[in-house]
Amino acid sequence: MAELSTGGGVRDAAPVSTPASVRDLARIGLALVVLLLVLVGAHLLFDSRDYGARASFSLLIGAALGFVFQRGRFCFFCILRDFIEDRNSTGLFAILAALAVGGIGYAVVFGAFLPNSFSGRLPPDAHIGPVSWVLAAAGVAFGLGMALSGACISGHLYRLGEGYTRAPFALIGSLVGFGLGFFTWQSVYLSAIRAAPVAWLPGTAGYGGALTIHLAALTAIGLVLLRWLPARDPTPAERVTPATIHRALFGGRWNPLATGALVGVIGVAAYFRVEPLGVTSQLGSVSRTVLDNAGLLADRLNGLDGFAGCATVVVQAITENGWLIGGLALASFAAALLSKRFSISRLTLRGTITALGGGVLMGWGSMLALGCTVGTLLSGISAFALSGWVFAAAMFAGVFVGVKLKLHRLD
Numbered sequence: 001m002a003e004l005s006t007g008g009g010v011r012d013a014a015p016v017s018t019p020a021s022v023r024d025l026a027r028i029g030l031a032l033v034v035l036l037l038v039l040v041g042a043h044l045l046f047d048s049r050d051y052g053a054r055a056s057f058s059l060l061i062g063a064a065l066g067f068v069f070q071r072g073r074f075c076f077f078c079i080l081r082d083f084i085e086d087r088n089s090t091g092l093f094a095i096l097a098a099l100a101v102g103g104i105g106y107a108v109v110f111g112a113f114l115p116n117s118f119s120g121r122l123p124p125d126a127h128i129g130p131v132s133w134v135l136a137a138a139g140v141a142f143g144l145g146m147a148l149s150g151a152c153i154s155g156h157l158y159r160l161g162e163g164y165t166r167a168p169f170a171l172i173g174s175l176v177g178f179g180l181g182f183f184t185w186q187s188v189y190l191s192a193i194r195a196a197p198v199a200w201l202p203g204t205a206g207y208g209g210a211l212t213i214h215l216a217a218l219t220a221i222g223l224v225l226l227r228w229l230p231a232r233d234p235t236p237a238e239r240v241t242p243a244t245i246h247r248a249l250f251g252g253r254w255n256p257l258a259t260g261a262l263v264g265v266i267g268v269a270a271y272f273r274v275e276p277l278g279v280t281s282q283l284g285s286v287s288r289t290v291l292d293n294a295g296l297l298a299d300r301l302n303g304l305d306g307f308a309g310c311a312t313v314v315v316q317a318i319t320e321n322g323w324l325i326g327g328l329a330l331a332s333f334a335a336a337l338l339s340k341r342f343s344i345s346r347l348t349l350r351g352t353i354t355a356l357g358g359g360v361l362m363g364w365g366s367m368l369a370l371g372c373t374v375g376t377l378l379s380g381i382s383a384f385a386l387s388g389w390v391f392a393a394a395m396f397a398g399v400f401v402g403v404k405l406k407l408h409r410l411d
Helices: 022-047 053-072 076-086 092-113 133-149 153-160 167-193 202-228 242-250 256-273 281-293 320-338 349-369 373-382 386-404
Strands: 003-006 009-012
Touching: 022 053, 022 320, 053 153, 053 256, 053 320, 076 092, 076 133, 076 153, 076 386, 092 202, 092 256, 092 373, 133 167, 133 349, 133 386, 153 167, 153 320, 153 349, 153 373, 167 281, 167 349, 242 320, 256 373, 281 320, 281 349, 373 386
Parallel strands: none
Antiparallel strands: 003 009
């Protein structure tokens, strides 16, 4: 990967300006073919009797997310690692921006879906989950898994497009982890989740009050983080030309605030048209289907299908979430090609084992938390759910311990 550590932060190395070679033209051509295939695929899905507009839109949403993730280096683990190890809070502002924009957008959409927030009902399908010790334990396990494998599940999906060879093993491990989560579910549901409260701020404070509290909390966190925000080098003024636009899009890492704002907009669009952003539903469904077909799961998993979140179902085809993560990986691959960031990383036996182990922890945590960093954290906090904040705090604790133990260096 063409990355440089810069006082704790991680940024892309500045590309060297050289005349386009045959290799460059082939790289750009391949990227454009991939993006064209995504568009053609979306068109075919839209006209398909078996899939339709929701699958088509999911593919496009995933592609937009993958492109922005790759160009903005929106990797939850890398962002937290930079902060914990090097006291560099730059990337955290991308997350705060995503949550701020997401909260504003969700408030608008909620007002249309559920005008009276005091009715005792919850907005449909939003990531608003039960809060219990199980959620906290799942968050810690997920954070440790991130540190051990080198990224969260969404991070592995977009880094898969960059040629990160540990990513497939981490994703395979997450399938195993989901399976363990299904076996764990019955006991923890009966002992803790069944009676756990489901806290949704607009139900108490209304949409206006909830949004005010949401933005005030993010602002307060941002003000605290300013202490660890490194100074940026002044950018010289220059005429806007095709070359400068190309450099802004594919040269270095996108501005974190712009990246976060785009992620927030994509998240709101996804919820408005299909469902809240999440990247684990298809993976969990694959694991559940395999276990169900083998007769290893109980006929009924008490309460599981009644909660919102990254729902898992027994499936025989690609779900809308599957199209989303497919688009995410493909667009990340195209973006990596266009920005010269695609590089097949070296894979070691230890790196393979730690990626598998980290994936198992993340899969288990995702299953019990009903989502991961994108679903439970990003979509959940944007939806004013207390469960999102609890998962975020527990996940941060897990990453903190993992980084301090240097688990991320076992590759």
